[in-house]
Amino acid sequence: MANEVQNLSGSKALSLSQESIARTISGYGMLLVLLVTLAIMAAGLLLLMERDFASGPALTAAGALTMLFVASGFYFLQPNQAAAILLFGDYRGTDRITGLRWRWPWLTRTKISTRVHNVTSERLKVNDLRGNPIEIACNVVWRVTDTAQALFDVDDYTKFLFVQIESALRTIGAKYPYDDIEHQETTLRSHADVVNLELNEELQERVSVAGISIDECRLTHLAYASEVAQSMLRRQQAEAVIAARQKIVIGAVSMVESALQLLSEKNVVELDDERRAAMVSNLMVVLCSESDTQPIVNAGTLYQ
Structure with missing residues (x-):
């Protein structure tokens, strides 16, 4: 018993x-x-x-x-x-x-x-792994599977569930960063499936003493807190621009290297170090420029 x-x-x-x-x-x-x-x-x-x-x-x-x-x-x-x-x-x-x-x-x-119940938590303000204040909320689908535990092992199983939802949500919200471009690690915004699964497991472990089974648990709201939203948005935009620039430069270097290699293998033109540097500079400007470049025809030589 x-x-x-x-x-x-x-x-x-x-x-x-x-x-x-x-x-x-x-x-x-x-x-x-x-x-x-x-x-x-x-x-x-x-x-x-x-x-x-x-x-x-x-x-x-x-x-x-x-x-x-x-x-x-x-x-x-x-x-x-x-x-x-x-x-x-x-x-x-x-x-x-x-x-x-x-x-x-x-x-x-x-x-x-013993029917299936659906509850949406209130929006909580939590500091993520980086210490940034965020707002987070979740939706939980649950039901009572052991009536004896629900009635006799906790004072009020519904109130107990609501408190454990808040506690589990704070734990998961503080475990991961909101977003991270540089380190490529698990984040709250980019890895929703991983976060939802861990939140489900965390909440199930907490409410098992009350005879409650968690069928589904998903984040319904995730955003930076209002006091830091604008500054964090600018930081995100800057990180996105930097990441995009890095990819453009890597691609441009690869294309320039391929072009020089093909010109050398097919004997299209013989380039000394100065002409090679000039071609590399011109190609990098064309490939990395944000606007269309205007070609300039050189009728003479580089040494005039």
């Missing part, structure tokens, strides 16, 4: 509950019993009307008491709904069978939904 959990010091921290099947029966059979007791009570009333005071009161009282006893044990369950059965506070199992159900009247029941 329960599992012992140890804390970091090795002592017993919590006795976890575990869901089991409750011993309840179908309510339709007991409904027939209820109809029989109604018939018995009606027969007793008829005998009283005929002034049969020997059998009439006994049948009426027996029928009324039996009817109250049977009627007080009925309850019903909808699809994806469960009922935890308790005997004077002692957990006796969970009933998940839908429809009309019946249990002994001295057993109490607590209904709990």
